[in-house]
Amino acid sequence: MHSVNKSIIILFCALLLPGCVSLVEKTGKALDGSTFAEKEISVYRAAKEDGAAFDMEIREMANKAGERSVAITLDDFPAVKIRGTAPDEQGNFELKSLDYLGSSAHGWNEYRLDLFGAGKLKLGDTAASLSLPGAVEAVQISSGSIKRYDTRITGTEAVSSLRNRRERILALAEWMNSEENPYAGNAAAEVKSQDDFEKYWKPVLFPEITRKKKIPVIYIGDSWQHEDDQWQKAEGIRWNTGYTEKVFPELLRNIRNSGTMLRDWEEAPDWLFVECNWDRILELLSEETTLVKKVKGKK
Numbered sequence: 001m002h003s004v005n006k007s008i009i010i011l012f013c014a015l016l017l018p019g020c021v022s023l024v025e026k027t028g029k030a031l032d033g034s035t036f037a038e039k040e041i042s043v044y045r046a047a048k049e050d051g052a053a054f055d056m057e058i059r060e061m062a063n064k065a066g067e068r069s070v071a072i073t074l075d076d077f078p079a080v081k082i083r084g085t086a087p088d089e090q091g092n093f094e095l096k097s098l099d100y101l102g103s104s105a106h107g108w109n110e111y112r113l114d115l116f117g118a119g120k121l122k123l124g125d126t127a128a129s130l131s132l133p134g135a136v137e138a139v140q141i142s143s144g145s146i147k148r149y150d151t152r153i154t155g156t157e158a159v160s161s162l163r164n165r166r167e168r169i170l171a172l173a174e175w176m177n178s179e180e181n182p183y184a185g186n187a188a189a190e191v192k193s194q195d196d197f198e199k200y201w202k203p204v205l206f207p208e209i210t211r212k213k214k215i216p217v218i219y220i221g222d223s224w225q226h227e228d229d230q231w232q233k234a235e236g237i238r239w240n241t242g243y244t245e246k247v248f249p250e251l252l253r254n255i256r257n258s259g260t261m262l263r264d265w266e267e268a269p270d271w272l273f274v275e276c277n278w279d280r281i282l283e284l285l286s287e288e289t290t291l292v293k294k295v296k297g298k299k
Contacts, residue, residue: 038063044128044291054284058121058128058291060086069096070121072130076192077281079270082115091122091129095136102270109268111144111162119285124293131288138278141166148267165271168264171251173275176201180249183216197273204247206262208237235259 041060046052055075062068068086070093079102087093095117101110117136122129144162146153153161175181183204191200203210207224215224229242239257248256255261265272274281 038069041068042123043294044123045294046289046291050292052289053287056289056291058123058130060123072285074281074284076194077270077274077277080274084119084121087121087123091120092118093121094118095132097142098138100271100274102268104267104269106149106267107147109144109146109162109165109271111141111159111166113166114139114142120288126293128291128293129288130285130291132282132285136282165264165268168255168260169268169272169275172255172261172264173272173278175249175252176276177279182247194270194273197276198269202265205256205265207243208239209262232257235262237262 038061041062043060044058046054046056048055057073057075059071059073060068061071070084070086072082072084073080079100081099082095083097083099085094085096095115097115098113099111100113102108115136116139117132118134119130119132141159141162143159145158146161177184183201191197203214203216207215217224224243225240226242229240231238232241233239234257237259239259241253241257244253244256252261
């Protein structure tokens with residue numbers, strides 16, 4: 001009884017802090033019993049303050065059977081871990097998956113996306129070096145779960161829902177990064193953080209729920225709404241279908257007008273942030289990076 005109450009309290013605290021991915025992750029592990037599935041052997045870190053191009057950590061892990069693996073995390077994308085095999089004596093290792101865990105005000109999404117790729121990783125007594133010079137292919141979501149309000153979705157139903165969401169997010173990210181998108185210019189390229197990403201793109205995607213002074217224009221001197229625009233109500237919001245047709249490609253129009261795009265945005269904004277920056281992530285990881293081994297007990 002005491003353990004059940006403790007789990008409920010932990011879960012309640014996690015939902016009160018939807019932006020804290022680490023707390024949600026620990027909560028999930030506490031509830032499913034996987035807290036002790038792996039143990040941390042060593043940690044290596046590259047930091048901007050030390051001259052690195054980005055903040056990154058590599059954790060060497062071991063499971064109960066003693067099998068070792070590595071987990072790569074980037075500070076700018078805290079919702080994801082890139083998992084790989086332990087390197088061999090020559091430093092060769094294979095990528096296995098991208099593990100995502102993102103929270104929202106209503107719950108969380110988590111999934112494992114299988115990866116295909118290889119790289120070089122050398123783990124030393126005081127430092128490590130990493131590079132992923134070859135192609136990295138995202139295969140498919142193989143497992144996952146969804147927490148939405150009081151409902152927990154697992155198994156094939158969760159995988160199917162997550163795969164559908166990924167297809168929508170990929171389509172949106174492709175348009176957001178495309179040359180045909182009038183908003184994907186230099187200003188968008190300067191967006192580096194999750195907060196700036198949301199501030200920049202939310203008015204473009206959803207002017208109907210944006211304060212007037214922050215609503216974007218389609219073209220210079222043009223308004224986002226006109227007298228002859230048609231409106232469609234969905235998810236409690238009146239969507240300007242005229243704006244949708246002027247700005248969005250046909251593939252995304254029904255997704256926006258039905259309110260589905262807004263649900264994806266509200267429930268997984270960091271997922272979209274990762275997909276929009278996936279090429280940049282791989283570019284950062286393609287060049288050799290030196291990491292310093294962290295001493296246990298020191299920050």
